[in-house]
Amino acid sequence: NAGVMQNPRHLVRRRGQEARLRCSPMKGHSHVYWYRQLPEEGLKFMVYLQKENIIDESGMPKERFSAEFPKEGPSILRIQQVVRGDSAAYFCASSPGQGALGEQYFGPGTRLTVT
């Protein structure tokens, strides 16, 4: 059973370009979470999605950031018109549901560098 997969692992974008980060959850998992890790900091919650629904986007910046988890295919985190401050590691996690433990399994992350 493959773990959570993210691609690309490394992404370089110039200021003003768009960044698309993909996350394929573990098989059988229908809940996806995105976290951002700024340099020298811990992970900060961004958004929680279920298939075709955004459940909680309270951690997402109001502008330029969007996320989706379509019925088919991976979850996508999209950052429009990237700025240097968007440089960070973006981690995706998945879970089968909240359950008793609600354990989330993390992917390897996408490291975004904005030049």
Added chain:
Amino acid sequence: GEDVEQSLFLSVREGDSSVINCTYTDSSSTYLYWYKQEPGAGLQLLTYIFSNMDMKQDQRLTVLLNKKDKHLSLRIADTQTGDSAIYFCAEKGSGTYKYIFGTGTRLKVLA
């Protein structure tokens, strides 16, 4: 608000024990976790403890929870060079999905 704090660095000699500390503020935290992050890699769940427990042991790892002081620690016995990594503690309340992570402790093991 919710906050989780850790010291930033810890250096130990190979074979010694490492103790990584964490304090949290949310008294409703139900689950507390320790994650390991190696350079360039994602987060690996090491162990977790429920808030109604004081201690949990798993091979070389011992987790201690002082709920009164909201203090969590991870002890690694016989620390090896392969244990060099960043260790994050995280807390989560019952009925919520949001993990609150600490800033991470960078453990360096000296040969």
